[in-house]
Amino acid sequence: MHAVEMLSFSQTYCELNYFHSQTTFVVDEITTVIKEAVESTIGNSSYQHSQINQWMSSIVESSLSQLTKLGKPFKYIVTCIILQKNGAGLHTASSCFWDNSTDGKTYCKTGQAFHISFFFFNAKRTKSKHNREIAFNETDFCFSTGSCKVRWENKTIYCIVSVFGLAI
Amino acid sequence: MDAGASAYLIRPNYKDKFKAVLAKECIGEILREQLYGAQYDPEEAPALSRALADSIKKKIVVFSDVGFDRYKLVVQVVVGEQRGEGVKMAARCFWDADTDSYAQDIFMNDSLFCVAAAFGVYYY
Numbered sequence: 001m002h003a004v005e006m007l008s009f010s011q012t013y014c015e016l017n018y019f020h021s022q023t024t025f026v027v028d029e030i031t032t033v034i035k036e037a038v039e040s041t042i043g044n045s046s047y048q049h050s051q052i053n054q055w056m057s058s059i060v061e062s063s064l065s066q067l068t069k070l071g072k073p074f075k076y077i078v079t080c081i082i083l084q085k086n087g088a089g090l091h092t093a094s095s096c097f098w099d100n101s102t103d104g105k106t107y108c109k110t111g112q113a114f115h116i117s118f119f120f121f122n123a124k125r126t127k128s129k130h131n132r133e134i135a136f137n138e139t140d141f142c143f144s145t146g147s148c149k150v151r152w153e154n155k156t157i158y159c160i161v162s163v164f165g166l167a168i
Numbered sequence: 169m170d171a172g173a174s175a176y177l178i179r180p181n182y183k184d185k186f187k188a189v190l191a192k193e194c195i196g197e198i199l200r201e202q203l204y205g206a207q208y209d210p211e212e213a214p215a216l217s218r219a220l221a222d223s224i225k226k227k228i229v230v231f232s233d234v235g236f237d238r239y240k241l242v243v244q245v246v247v248g249e250q251r252g253e254g255v256k257m258a259a260r261c262f263w264d265a266d267t268d269s270y271a272q273d274i275f276m277n278d279s280l281f282c283v284a285a286a287f288g289v290y291y292y
Contacts, residue, residue, distance in 0.1 A: 052256050060260045068262050076262035077270075077287050081246055081255070088251035089210045093217035095225040097241040166240055166289050 025074070025104035025165035030067065034163055037063035046156040047084045056080050067163075075166050085158045098166055105164030177238070178292050180267055186239055186288030191271035194227045195284045199275040208249040208280035217282075221245040224284055239288040246283045250276070257283055264290065 041059045045051070060080045067076050083090050094105070180186075202220060209216075225243045248255060259270070267290035275282045 047254065049254055052254065056256060056258050060258055064260050064262055075264070075268070075289055077242065077259065078261065079244060079257065079259040079285065081257045083248065084254040086251055086253045088249040088253045089208065089213060090246065090248040091213040091217045092244065092246045093214070093221040094242060094244045095218070095221035096243070097225055097229055099240070103240070164242055166242070168292060
């Protein structure tokens with residue numbers, strides 16, 4: 001009797017772990033996806049005004065489609081900021097009203113002439129409404145605690161990528 | 169079946185949807201109030217952008233009477249120095265287009281520019 005109980009317990013535990021990893025916001029995974037999208041599009045290019053629209057669309061769309069392919073029960077919002085590097089400063093900040101245990105965000109900054117921020121939301125249903133009242137604040141450009149950042153330098157372009165996740 | 173009893177809505181009523189126009193007004197007011205006559209200062213900019221994001225979020229959450237109760241909110245603020253550089257900001261979302269929406273506004277003066285975007289995502 002005990003052996004059977006132990007077995008079913010450990011099986012359930014494994015399933016729960018798997019479920020958990022499939023339904024939470026895994027920062028590293030997402031960072032990889034974003035980095036790949038950015039590098040494959042911009043590569044070693046210099047800032048070119050005529051190409052910006054196309055670059056931006058392609059980065060944002062490809063990262064969003066890669067994120068959705070992960071198949072997690074998440075809603076995503078991807079924002080992209082592109083900035084030409086000419087010595088000017090840029091600061092981004094975000095403030096969120098969500099559930100800290102299920103939602104998250106990450107940033108990627110690559111140092112080209114682009115700042116690209118991706119926010120994605122995993123809006124997950126939680127059993128209790130009380131968990132919702134968690135505000136998440138953070139500021140950027142050089143990225144606060146709790147975020148994931150990737151830096152990448154080049155001569156003419158700044159690229160900052162930040163990703164937010166909201167679970168459904 | 170008693171429809172009047174406490175029913176859990178999985179879709180917002182039309183009047184409870186995230187109102188982009190109202191949110192845009194909130195954002196615009198805050199930006200104008202706080203940035204009017206401001207100069208870009210690299211020391212203060214991080215704190216400024218954070219404060220803006222917080223106040224926009226508070227304003228939208230408080231301002232919305234009943235409707236935004238079921239909405240999760242994300243506010244992103246970008247503050248940059250005006251030096252003639254090229255800047256572009258775009259957003260793409262993977263969400264439920266029936267229930268979710270966003271609002272954005274821009275403030276510019278001679279020394280800085282500020283873009284703020286607020287995204288409202290319905291909580292099922």
